[in-house]
Amino acid sequence: MPLLEVSNMSHNFGGLRAVNEYNLAIEPGQIVGLIGPNGAGKTTVFNLITGIYRPTEGRIVFNGQDVTGHAPNRIASLGLARTFQEMRLWRHMTVLEHVKMACYSKFTYGLAGAFLQTPKRIREEAEVEELAFASLKMFGVEQFASHWPTDLPYGAARRVEMARAAVTKPKLLFLDEPTVGMTPEEMLAMIEVVRKMHETLKPAVFLIEHRLKVVSELCHRVQTLVFGQVIAEGTPEEIQNNPKVIEAYLGEEKVVA
Amino acid sequence: MNLTFFFQNVVNALQWGSFYALIALGYSMVYSILMLFNFAHGDIFMVGTYIGFVLTTGLVALSAAGIVVLPNWLILVLTIVLAMLFTSCLGMLVERIGYRPLRGAPRASAAITGLMIGIILQTTVLSIMGAQRVLYPSLIPTTAYTVGGVSVTNIKIMIVFVSIALMIALHQFVQHSKWGMAMRAMAYDYAVVPLMGISINAIAALTFAIGSALAAVAGIMYGMAYPILDPSMGILFGWKSFVAAILGGRGSIMGACIAGFLIGFIEIFVATIFPSTLRDLIAYSIILFILVFRPHGLFGEPYSARLRL
Numbered sequence: 001m002p003l004l005e006v007s008n009m010s011h012n013f014g015g016l017r018a019v020n021e022y023n024l025a026i027e028p029g030q031i032v033g034l035i036g037p038n039g040a041g042k043t044t045v046f047n048l049i050t051g052i053y054r055p056t057e058g059r060i061v062f063n064g065q066d067v068t069g070h071a072p073n074r075i076a077s078l079g080l081a082r083t084f085q086e087m088r089l090w091r092h093m094t095v096l097e098h099v100k101m102a103c104y105s106k107f108t109y110g111l112a113g114a115f116l117q118t119p120k121r122i123r124e125e126a127e128v129e130e131l132a133f134a135s136l137k138m139f140g141v142e143q144f145a146s147h148w149p150t151d152l153p154y155g156a157a158r159r160v161e162m163a164r165a166a167v168t169k170p171k172l173l174f175l176d177e178p179t180v181g182m183t184p185e186e187m188l189a190m191i192e193v194v195r196k197m198h199e200t201l202k203p204a205v206f207l208i209e210h211r212l213k214v215v216s217e218l219c220h221r222v223q224t225l226v227f228g229q230v231i232a233e234g235t236p237e238e239i240q241n242n243p244k245v246i247e248a249y250l251g252e253e254k255v256v257a
Numbered sequence: 258m259n260l261t262f263f264f265q266n267v268v269n270a271l272q273w274g275s276f277y278a279l280i281a282l283g284y285s286m287v288y289s290i291l292m293l294f295n296f297a298h299g300d301i302f303m304v305g306t307y308i309g310f311v312l313t314t315g316l317v318a319l320s321a322a323g324i325v326v327l328p329n330w331l332i333l334v335l336t337i338v339l340a341m342l343f344t345s346c347l348g349m350l351v352e353r354i355g356y357r358p359l360r361g362a363p364r365a366s367a368a369i370t371g372l373m374i375g376i377i378l379q380t381t382v383l384s385i386m387g388a389q390r391v392l393y394p395s396l397i398p399t400t401a402y403t404v405g406g407v408s409v410t411n412i413k414i415m416i417v418f419v420s421i422a423l424m425i426a427l428h429q430f431v432q433h434s435k436w437g438m439a440m441r442a443m444a445y446d447y448a449v450v451p452l453m454g455i456s457i458n459a460i461a462a463l464t465f466a467i468g469s470a471l472a473a474v475a476g477i478m479y480g481m482a483y484p485i486l487d488p489s490m491g492i493l494f495g496w497k498s499f500v501a502a503i504l505g506g507r508g509s510i511m512g513a514c515i516a517g518f519l520i521g522f523i524e525i526f527v528a529t530i531f532p533s534t535l536r537d538l539i540a541y542s543i544i545l546f547i548l549v550f551r552p553h554g555l556f557g558e559p560y561s562a563r564l565r566l
Binding site: 097 | 435446
């Protein structure tokens with residue numbers, strides 16, 4: 001049984017059909033890529049599955065549970081984490097706090113713990129900090145733990161976002177254009193980081209990318225989305241040679257990189 | 258102005274500033290996470306004061322009738338704790354009924370709703386308690402101490418210390434607890450928080466609860482210092498504390514505390530120099546003048562296009 005199964009999902013923004021009859025199945029541990037030109041509806045697909053938008057039609061089953069129309073916090077707590085295309089970090093919260101925040105549900109202390117250093121709070125804080133540092137270390141950004149996100153170099157900030165998403169060891173991780181705005185060297189480093197993370201935590205990954213290099217290095221399977229519709233699905237090699245995909249990308253330079 | 262007179266006024270300003278600061282915190286906290294001003298907050302303060310009044314009167318009557326005999330200090334503690342509890346329930350109710358359905362609506366709608374909820378609270382208290390002013394029962398006999406010519410009452414000392422203790426506790430809560438961390442995260446980027454498995458609605462309700470509980474404490478302490486209550490008392494206090502929240506910087510907790518005390522100081526010292534009928538006119542002209550040069554307040558950040566989904 002797939003970990004995530006989306007069937008016949010459609011979404012309208014007013015009169016615009018942003019996503020049409022979308023289907024997706026991701027097996028545990030699998031890495032699936034989603035490519036397509038700008039404005040194809042890739043991020044909308046992410047927002048629909050993570051519960052930020054409610055699909056107009058269709059059904060989403062995650063981990064055996066129908067989560068269609070559920071609040072994003074409920075879907076997240078079932079083991080789905082994500083990053084954002086434009087980075088979404090909190091100014092005035094340290095990198096360590098970012099990662100601790102993702103472990104919110106691991107804190108179970110009550111009212112006394114909110115104001116006092118109760119033994120339970122001390123123990124939970126220590127446990128979470130250990131997890132947080134392990135995650136920061138996995139992405140090679142543990143030296144920035146006490147920094148503000150605004151002080152970080154771009155590549156490090158992106159890794160912090162990933163460390164925040166991966167710290168809870170999600171079953172399914174959504175990465176929205178992890179290499180956007182990176183130089184080719186940074187991109188290669190990011191591919192290695194994602195690969196290492198996947199080998200360690202073995203989550204299923206759903207990845208939006210513009211660069212075929214990233215997709216062919218990492219993904220087991222790729223979908224191509226154009227105008228809200230999947231026009232091709234297959235292994236990276238099949239997709240790269242698919243005439244429909246080539247046509248859809250004509251004039252799009254990013255895909256060549 | 259001699260030194261004794263000066264310190265006398267400092268003591269009074271600290272007391273008034275405590276009321277403004279505690280109420281301003283409610284405005285600021287809600288603004289910081291939801292970007293709306295809860296214009297019913299002044300009336301929540303008023304209801305909190307009346308809840309304190311009913312609790313104290315009730316407990317005093319029970320003691321007098323010999324049913325449950327409680328010492329006065331215990332009545333005070335019970336009044337504060339229970340009034341905080343009930344008023345925070347009221348705050349959560351206001352959020353649930355008044356503001357949650359308007360999440361995503363234009364902000365003017367939320368402002369109008371707040372004003373209407375304020376009127377509803379006032380008229381409800383008016384119909385239950387009557388229009389006549391009520392006298393807050395005195396629990397602790399006022400004792401005045403004279404230190405170097407400056408007269409300080411035990412009530413004033415209590416008010417200032419309780420306020421500062423609550424502010425420190427709030428600071429601890431916001432900076433270090435998991436809920437405070439979620440509040441701060443919501444203040445900077447609202448949309449990411451639920452993706453960490455955190456319910457935005459729960460954090461919003463908690464924020465209203467804390468703000469309302471602080472307003473209830475301010476109300477009870479106000480009742481102890483100035484024991485005459487009427488259902489429209491929340492209006493002026495609400496607006497002045499709202500000014501404190503703006504002066505402190507929208508959404509800034511430390512700003513709200515400092516600006517609350519600052520307004521207390523400005524009001525008291527203006528009144529020592531000018532006739533008291535001109536107090537608010539001059540005091541708030543000064544504040545307006547400050548805001549001309551710092552429109553985003555003392556600790557606020559200039560307006561920026563924050564991303565909200």
